[in-house]
Amino acid sequence: MLRKNPFPSMISLRNVSLAYPNGVHALDNVSLEIGKGEFVFLVGHSGTGKTSLLRLLYREIAPHSGEITVDGVRVDKISASRVPILRRRLGVVFQDYKLLVDKTVWENVAFAMQVTGAHTKDILRQVPRALDLVGLAHKSRMYPGELSGGEQQKTAIARALVNNPKLLLCDEPTGNLDPGATTEIMELLGRINIKGTTVMVATHNQGVVDRMRRRVVRMENGRIIADEERGFYHRGLGESQVLSG
Amino acid sequence: MLRKNPFPSMISLRNVSLAYPNGVHALDNVSLEIGKGEFVFLVGHSGTGKTSLLRLLYREIAPHSGEITVDGVRVDKISASRVPILRRRLGVVFQDYKLLVDKTVWENVAFAMQVTGAHTKDILRQVPRALDLVGLAHKSRMYPGELSGGEQQKTAIARALVNNPKLLLCDEPTGNLDPGATTEIMELLGRINIKGTTVMVATHNQGVVDRMRRRVVRMENGRIIADEERGFYHRGLGESQVLSG
Amino acid sequence: MDWGRVKFFLGEVVRSFTRNKGMQATAIGTVTVTIVLIGSFLIAQASLANVGTQLMRQIEISAYLKDGLSSTTTKNLIAHVKADPRVLSVDYIPKKQGLAELAARTKGSLDLSILTENPLPDKLRIQVRDTAMIPAVAASVHALAGVADVKYGAKVVTRFLQLTNVLHRVALVILGLFVLVAGVIIANTIRLTVFARRREIAIMQLVGATDGAIRLPFIVEGVLSGLLGSLIAIVILAIAHMLLWNRLASALPWVPLNGAAIRPLVLGAQLLGAGALIGAIASWLSVGRYLRT
Amino acid sequence: MDWGRVKFFLGEVVRSFTRNKGMQATAIGTVTVTIVLIGSFLIAQASLANVGTQLMRQIEISAYLKDGLSSTTTKNLIAHVKADPRVLSVDYIPKKQGLAELAARTKGSLDLSILTENPLPDKLRIQVRDTAMIPAVAASVHALAGVADVKYGAKVVTRFLQLTNVLHRVALVILGLFVLVAGVIIANTIRLTVFARRREIAIMQLVGATDGAIRLPFIVEGVLSGLLGSLIAIVILAIAHMLLWNRLASALPWVPLNGAAIRPLVLGAQLLGAGALIGAIASWLSVGRYLRT
């Protein structure tokens, strides 16, 4: 039974299964529809497949079986040469940040624009704005190795935002942030979402999920076990629960 | 004014200041006494100096000025050759895990014992126990690159525990764990503390701090601005607030 | 033209050059060593190329004429030999002159004053253009009417030909070996350089950089390392040449070292080109390995 | 003895050997190339060492005696020359024998039948142990009473001495260069290997490993790479030797290549030792750089 969706589709997974080379079945027949402009939390225990699901969307890995469409592109069938084009349209906050250690904060953020072939004057305007939004403008000349854990995380967030992507994937974006910063970042994501960006956030932060009351997709053992409008971190408290797939 | 402490000293910082080579003043005249067997939360905004303080204790870096004593050892004056000996007596959960990528989970944990010259039969007994405590026994043959973020964090915790250290330093040990796992790990730390280990946890997890009601040391801009018995994550709610230093 | 983009790109290159000084030094040093080896080899080859031939110029064919040839016959004979394109020069040495030369040469060991008659025949002294042709020319001269006998340092000529033959092959093998070694070592060095940055490459890919965009700075870097390495090598070679050439020339005055065969500008350009090419190819291949994830 | 600890240690070594195959192959390949170069050089040196001396054995001193010496005087003279430790052999060639030899040698170019008297003096043919001593021996023989004149291929001897002198120095320079190049390249290779693992080293230190404990696996690994590299090199050298030696010997039959001078076991052991040592030193130095944090 597919969840009825008022928005045109941004992400669509149909019967997607994923097994890693070492034999771990990370995803098991997952189906999911996310419309343009939605804000979705992805929750579930450690090792349940949240990161794996996100990695499929920006094609770091390919599914074992099933169909994946992101913004109209069949990501599971995309040719290697078109992968960079897909990724440039997405903003991704990686769980382990993935910052370039020999670039400064500023350069790390600018790099995401440079690869798209952006004009220098746009870069000079956008990068400081993104750094300002996450509150890191004063550290823009420092290297990742000189930052605290939370500052690195903020850099990763700024990099994901800088291109004004249509789809923003955030993998545990506030794990190293203090509650104040967490709230600020989440409000920021909310504002970005209101301006039209589809946002998907994998998180363990119960407080954030319960306060924001957005759609919550809950995973367990590589399957989606619940999908609730205006849900809570814990199961069954949200409205209009519909199992997808 | 030094905080009166019922325990003999495990950690003692006196007027410690730290500046990084790039000119950032990470710690500014910090003084702190932590007794043997205490359980202390270290809280404060991102980039406030929590990790820097912990790094001083296991001598990854040396202070600019001031005295640091850990378990009777003058860490600020220790010779390079004695640093490994100091570190073996400590258990550290690093904020960025610091796992060896070409060793399995089992080997990563075992490594911490092997460097101490432990007997093989002890290693074979202790390592599985530590992995069991964090709930990772079933992944012991996997490499860090094959683990989820939370599983990597659990590996780092198991490695810190495996030597039954007298002092356990945990830097944001639950940033990538779900609330259930977080509670379990925190209860585990509590049990370890009751058995006599001094535990120091730098964290942003308000829920955990507020629920456990332990001593809370609060930092801001490289200084300790509050030190409360049975404190909360947010300031001024705890008992017997005493500013140290 | 967006200058910002150019600046960014140059920044990339400069950064990895300056941030990874140790690795750059390694790559450059390897290129330097390689180019010094290849350069020395080329210089040695160029300046020694004619030594053998020139040393062997001294070898000549003696054709002993039959007794009592008319002067017309002799003249015709000489003209005939001279007409051979392989022949460089022909000298006619009448028996009288031959005896005088012999007397001069054997002074002290041979008392020629006791001679009542000249024991020598008339003789042609023939120089050939190329040592390798001596046996053939000797044979055809011997076949001529009026020639009694032909002699040349047969043993010396055979040995010389064998030796140049072998040395030529050995030289080729050594040059091949050098180029192979250079290729392997530089490829390895750059492969390790890239290996040390494989995480960076993976991140760039995840952020949407194309393979070409990732490759370019590495290749420019490789070319720069190659150029710098060969530049240093050229300086070393020039200094070594300056210090050693005259000492060598005076230590072996009879070896006709051909200093003019070395054209510094051409050689320099060749070595620079080789360095740059090596750097570029090595980078291209090395990065390629880590682009397929 | 805790076998678990030994197993752990061996596991460490095996792991980095198998997990970093590319890097190991690089290091091993470099050692192989280096050892092949050094080995070829040593073989060439050993087998060519006596070639010059043996070729020059043919050069001898001719001492022409004064006319009409009594046979006792001649005998004393010969005995006196023979007593010189630098002299290998002395042959007495009376003028009659000399003429016969000359006739045989100059057959066709010189008509000796016309001679009524023997124009040659008596002569001593002296062979010297070492070519370098020819000039000195010649001078002292010349000084003896009864010796009219002394001749030897002065030009050839001088040139030979100059050439061996220069070749000797060139050989030393080349060997030095090879060893230097080998050292630089292997150190670089291992440095990069370690560089690629600097994060691992830092983590080991943070977990309480001593510098020695971190170093040991690297050094054992370096020694293993060195041994393996030289083993491969030895196999290559043996095959090349098998394939090329006879061809070389038959291409240059007159070059007295001294195959016996190559002692395969000794050479093999030397090369293995060199490989292991190179590996150990390179590892030691390379790791050291990253231990100081």
Ligand SMILES: Nc1ncnc2c1ncn2[C@@H]1O[C@H](COP(=O)(O)OP(=O)(O)OP(=O)(O)O)[C@@H](O)[C@H]1O
């Ligand atoms: N590269 C990999 N190779 C093999 N197995 C992997 C790999 N990455 C993840 N796994 C396994 O796949 C499962 C799902 O991992 P995933 O990273 O998707 O979990 P997650 O939901 O993101 O967990 P967390 O909340 O801890 O980040 C886990 O069991 C993990 O061990």
Ligand SMILES: Nc1ncnc2c1ncn2[C@@H]1O[C@H](COP(=O)(O)OP(=O)(O)OP(=O)(O)O)[C@@H](O)[C@H]1O
């Ligand atoms: N290696 C370093 N070199 C230079 N500056 C550094 C380095 N590490 C940290 N800093 C700076 O020192 C300050 C304190 O950093 P620290 O890592 O101690 O913060 P933190 O309290 O642990 O923050 P978080 O909660 O984000 O982990 C920050 O401003 C940071 O930018």
Ligand SMILES: [Mg+2]
């Ligand atoms: Mg994850």
Ligand SMILES: [Mg+2]
């Ligand atoms: Mg920190």
